[in-house]
Amino acid sequence: MLAIALLNSCTKVIDINLNEADPKIVIEAELVSGTQDFTVKITKTSDFFNPGQPVNIADATVFLKAGTNAPLNLKNDGNGIYTLKNFTATENTSYFLSVTAEGRTYEATDFLPKNVPVDSLSLKVGEKNPFSSVGGADSFEIVVNYKDPLADLNFYRIKSTVNGTPRSEGTKLLVIEDRYSAGAYFRLPIFTDSYELNDHVDVELISMSHAMFDYFTTLALLVDGSGSPAPTNPTSNWSGGALGYFGAFSVSKKSVLVR
Amino acid sequence: MSEKLTASATWVFSTGDATTFPSGKYTVAGVQTPLYTERNGYRFPNYHRLDLGVTLLGKQNKNFESSWNFSVFNAYARQNAYSIAFIENEDDRSKTEAVRTSLFSIIPAVTYNFKFK
Numbered sequence: 001m002l003a004i005a006l007l008n009s010c011t012k013v014i015d016i017n018l019n020e021a022d023p024k025i026v027i028e029a030e031l032v033s034g035t036q037d038f039t040v041k042i043t044k045t046s047d048f049f050n051p052g053q054p055v056n057i058a059d060a061t062v063f064l065k066a067g068t069n070a071p072l073n074l075k076n077d078g079n080g081i082y083t084l085k086n087f088t089a090t091e092n093t094s095y096f097l098s099v100t101a102e103g104r105t106y107e108a109t110d111f112l113p114k115n116v117p118v119d120s121l122s123l124k125v126g127e128k129n130p131f132s133s134v135g136g137a138d139s140f141e142i143v144v145n146y147k148d149p150l151a152d153l154n155f156y157r158i159k160s161t162v163n164g165t166p167r168s169e170g171t172k173l174l175v176i177e178d179r180y181s182a183g184a185y186f187r188l189p190i191f192t193d194s195y196e197l198n199d200h201v202d203v204e205l206i207s208m209s210h211a212m213f214d215y216f217t218t219l220a221l222l223v224d225g226s227g228s229p230a231p232t233n234p235t236s237n238w239s240g241g242a243l244g245y246f247g248a249f250s251v252s253k254k255s256v257l258v259r
Numbered sequence: 260m261s262e263k264l265t266a267s268a269t270w271v272f273s274t275g276d277a278t279t280f281p282s283g284k285y286t287v288a289g290v291q292t293p294l295y296t297e298r299n300g301y302r303f304p305n306y307h308r309l310d311l312g313v314t315l316l317g318k319q320n321k322n323f324e325s326s327w328n329f330s331v332f333n334a335y336a337r338q339n340a341y342s343i344a345f346i347e348n349e350d351d352r353s354k355t356e357a358v359r360t361s362l363f364s365i366i367p368a369v370t371y372n373f374k375f376k
Contacts, residue, residue, distance in 0.1 A: 010338060010364065016357040021282035021296045028287055045283040045294045048345075049355065054286065168289030216288070223290050227344060230279055233295050243294070244287050 020047045023055065025106070026244040027099050031064075031089050033112055033250040038064065038084040040074060042101060045243065056080025060101035067093055089248065091115060097246045106240040112248035113207045116154060119145045121203055121256040122187070126194050139194035140258050143187050144203060150183030155213035157249075158190055161202040167193055170223025175216040199258045204251050211237045212247045263316040268309065275303030281345065284355070293345065303343065304359075309334040317373075325373040336365040 023044035031038055042057040062074040062082040066089075074082035089095070091114045099106045126139035148154055158174045160167050172192045178184070195201055208216070218234040236245055280301040283294035312330035319325075338361040348354040 011358050011360045012338065013356050014343070014359045016280065016343070018280055018282055019297075019300075021294060023283070024285075024294065026285045026287060043285065045285040048281050048284045048293065051284045051353075166289065170290040170292075173288075173290065219288065219290070219292065223292055230298065231281075231293070231295055232279075232298070234292075243285060 018048050021045070025057065025101060025104075025242045027106060027108075027238060027242050027246070028244040029097055029108075029246045031087075031095055031110070031112065031246075031248040033089050033091050033115065033248075035086055035088040038074070038087045038089070039077075040082045040097070040099065042080045042082065042099060057101050060099055062097070062099050065096040065098075066090075067095075071098075091250055093248075095246075095248050099242070104240055106238050106242040108237045108239065108246035110211060110237060110246050110248040111209045113152075113154070113209060113250060114149075115250035115252055116146060116149060116156070116205060116207050117252045118203070118205045118254045119147065121145070121201075121254050123256065123258060124189065134192065134194040139196060140199075141189045141191075142195060142201060142203060142256060142258075143189045144205060144254075145185070145187050146205060146252075147185050148178045148181065148183060153210060154178045154182070155208045155210060157206040157208060157216060158188070159204045159206060160190060160193060160195075161204075162195065162199050164200075170220070171225050173216065173220040173224065175213060175220060177213055195258050197258055200255065201258065202253060202255045204253050207250045207252075208247060212245065212249070215245045215247070265314045267312045267314075270307070270309050272307040273305065275305050275340070277301070278303055278343070280343075303340050306339045308332070308337050308339065322376055323373065324376060325371065328368075328370040328372065330368050330370075332366040332368065333363055334365065338364065 026043050026045060029040040040062050042060050044055040046052055046054055056079050063071040064084060065071045072084055074084045077083050089112055091112055094109060094111050096109050122143040124141040124143055126141050144158060155177045174190060174192045214235045221228060222231055236243060277299040278301050279295055279298050281293035282296040285292055285294060310332050311334045312328060315327045317325035317327060340359045341362045342360045344358050345355050346358055348356050
């Protein structure tokens with residue numbers, strides 16, 4: 001018994017001295033097809049162990065260009081948020097976003113893909129699976145049913161909002177591609193999450209470009225809890241070394257009440 | 260028929276492995292994300308341990324030889340880092356802490372050897 005007690009491995013919280021890096025700029029922008037306000041959020045990174053409140057960049061110049069149209073300037077709303085009101089984004093269009101902050105210019109381009117509509121959502125009773133960290137006897141799984149278009153490579157993200165609150169933990173990021181199943185009819189369970197009886201769930205099937213797929217899959221590698229011996233920052237589509245992303249998406253929404 | 264005693268000791272030292280630790284933090288797509296700057300820019304704590312052993316020769320005769328060996332692995336119970344992970348503090352989910360996992364503490368061992376000649 002003494003031997004077993006001595007052999008048990010131990011975990012301990014330790015102090016590590018990190019060379020807290022100079023803050024880097026983070027630019028987050030999502031352009032969704034349809035007409036709504038387009039916002040760009042510009043902040044800086046903070047210390048790892050003592051992050052405090054994020055620092056906003058309050059004096060940047062931001063403009064958006066659709067295809068070969070004239071550039072449109074975004075208005076500075078304060079707190080690092082820049083807005084273009086009531087902008088109509090269309091499918092199959094390339095968009096260019098430029099941010100000039102603190103003497104440097106960062107540029108990104110993304111292509112807004114054609115929308116892939118969700119046919120329906122189905123419910124399945126959850127099962128406890130030893131490989132999964134979600135689910136269990138009293139929970140439910142939501143299955144998203146849609147037809148993947150045969151032409152083109154398609155990339156998707158599935159987001160859910162439960163009773164008005166978006167599910168945003170890193171472990172719930174769900175991003176897929178149709179590389180091995182182009183043209184198939186997908187019945188995709190949202191396997192990163194589980195839902196309870198009486199939850200009102202809004203599900204979005206977000207179609208994205210290849211560049212955004214690369215960004216979100218490399219981001220998921222960092223935050224999905226699996227860890228890595230040689231981690232690296234996500235593959236951003238910003239020039240100039242800015243973190244974050246500029247994504248142009250088309251979205252199809254469906255809702256379901258779990259019962 | 261006399262007993263003989265031998266003793267041994269080994270001390271192992273190795274500088275810590277190069278590793279990539281985060282140098283900052285930010286929130287993107289609603290998710291808190293670590294920032295990496297220098298790949299392999301950090302080092303694990305150094306690895307060292309002391310092993311001790313003592314061997315007593317037992318009865319010896321024309322047909323039989325035996326010995327008892329008493330040893331200790333990691334005699335001063337150093338918690339060498341097998342892995343270091345950055346995880347959320349259980350009580351305050353907005354705080355992150357570094358957690359070290361060690362495999363072995365002090366391990367004593369006893370061995371009896373015998374040989375028919």
